Amino acid sequence: MEFRQIQYFIEVANREHVTEAAHALHVAQSAVSRQIFNLESELGVNLFIRDGRNVKLTPIGKVFLDHMKEAMKVIENAQREVQEFLDPEKGTIRIGFPSSMANYTLPTAISAFRDRYPEVKFKLSQGAYFNLVDAVVKGDIDMALLGPVPKNEKKIKGDILFLEKIVALLPMNHPLASQRSIELSQLRNDSFVLFPNGFILRDIVVEACQQLGFQPKVSFEGEDIDAIKGLVSAGLGVTLIPEITLIDSLPRSTVKLPISDPEVTRTVGIVIPSDRELLPTEKLFHEFLKDFFAVLSGFNK
Known part of the structure; x- marks a missing residue:
């Protein structure tokens, strides 16, 4: 089994098309086909189901692909380690x-x-x-x-680098906008703009609210910080976000307020x-x- 055969096999498996794989590898299509044929002959199994130049992995081909991807990672890491x-x-x-x-x-x-x-x-x-x-x-x-x-x-193992404050971001016309700080319970009846379910920052906000006995009413969701800040800027709700995301500037028509009770933080590492x-x-x-x-x-x- 040759290193080149493994490279060609992985490329064809990822693209499910021999010609496209050949173009990506900058070699002739016939060269790719020949190396795949040699590999299958050496292994004694069919790795692909063929339909013209379109291909799909056989069940054993899928198993072989997983192992070859892991092998390539080992080889790449070894090369990097030597260089470094x-x-x-x-x-x-x-x-x-x-x-x-x-x-x-x-x-x-x-x-x-x-x-x-x-x-x-x-x-x-x-x-x-x-x-x-x-x-x-x-x-x-x-x-x-x-x-x-x-x-x-x-x-995995992690090292904590610093503790980060979570602050409230409110539209400028919000009734609490003129305060120096707020208690989280004061937002009990507000509409929230949060990340979708499955995002850790949403979990942090929801858990903080639940500790005070209420579930935040989520009216809008955004999948990145800029989208969330934009929705608050448009007056569509309030949010809680890491203070460091506001370090350079506040979005237009918004105010940032510290949360005095409870203090909401997260470790960063x-x-x-x-x-x-x-x-x-x-x-x-x-x-x-x-x-x-x-x-x-x-x-x-």
């Missing part, structure tokens, strides 16, 4: 993050890191909280910046896999993040 041991300051870091950390938290940290290590490259993946946890577990990304830091997850060692460049960034936010937290105090 030769020069850790020129490696690549694959990091995931949610929308609430896209505008300030992660860009600020990366900018400071690249001041020190300008040749390190980043592959950024934005996603929902639980998808990012899953991506770290599967090895699709090296680490993820998340809030809150997951607890009791067997295949960096999550890495627990079953493998970080590669050298990843270790550089991981340690940098802990030091960077420790200094920031001390400064803010």
